[in-house]
Amino acid sequence: MTGWFLAAATLLLLTLAGALWRVWTGPGRADRMMAAQLVGTGGVAVVLLLAAATDWAMIDVALVLALLAAFAAVAFVKAETPEGRGDPEDDDA
């Protein structure tokens, strides 16, 4: 079973290479940030598979990654919007 978990984790890592390519090409800042979020989500999946393959104590790392990956997105919208309001709906107003 361990071999299968690791093989699945490797496949997920390869999909994250696609996300890396998107971070590189952009073109917009939001494109890069969303690709980073994808790496965060994929990273959670990779860590969970590693935990299943080796040591269940590792799932705490997935927990922290899931919590803090969202955090970078908040910092991003705060930095991008005028006055740091960070509310996409403001664009319509």
Next chain:
Amino acid sequence: MSGTVFDIVLCALILGAALAAVSGRDPFAAVVFFVVYGVFIATAWLRLDAVNVALAEAAIGAGLTGVLLLGAVGRLARLRETAPPARAAGPRLLAALAAGGTTLLLGWVFLTLPEPAGLHAEVGANLAAAGSENAVTAVLLNFRAWDTLLESIVLLAALIGIWALSPDAAWGGRPGMTQRTRAGGVLAQFGRVLPPIGLMVGVYLVWAGTKQPGGAFQGGTVLAAVALLAMMAGRIAPPRVSAPGLRLALILGPAVFLAVGLAALAAGRFLWLPPEHAYALILGIEAALTVSIAATLALMVIGPPQEAP
């Protein structure tokens, strides 16, 4: 077999993200690559069976540092509107040579050092008397408590250094810029939903640290992120830098740690933990340290006071 393939792919991704981060022209893209790099590095630590380090890397490298650097990029962009930077090749080449040289030197040292025997056996033999089933916590808070005590004081010194950058008129005010959010907007809502979950995860990591990977630094970083999120979403205002409660929270950890160490000095040995009380003492020190680490890290990310109180 499949483990080796996984490691090779992971190493390629780490190298790719690292090279892209240092070679990109756009500072924003470099920061995004740095965040991504943190996720991969955390995975690499897991492959090396260093779950404690992976937790710290996931919280600090992929989490808090990303926020800090994104803020720095925003600030740089605002500065450049007034003064365009000079793009000289000389300093860049010098920095590349210095960094490359350091990497080569480290690689040479690593390859020429004799294979270390390690201290696994000694730590394992004394773990029963250390007050923690997690070997890393036992080393950090008992066997090498001196290092951890000084580290907690270094954090405090770093914050004082950051505060020293505040303009005279702003001293005593609230740290960072004033945060504005639209009431009922997505961000304000996010600031309500995430903090309770994050609070629970942070406290859990500290509590779990005595038995399994976790501890004050990891838990404190998560709690700092929660506090920052609540501040950025406009749910709470950062406390004034002169507030007595804040000052107390900042020194609580080092103070409790030092008090325990001095109490042991009465028994003859500084920072010695009596085995029968070691578990309770470690938990007490960890709890106090968590409060200080969380407060210090959050205030370091949010920056010095900017506006007059």
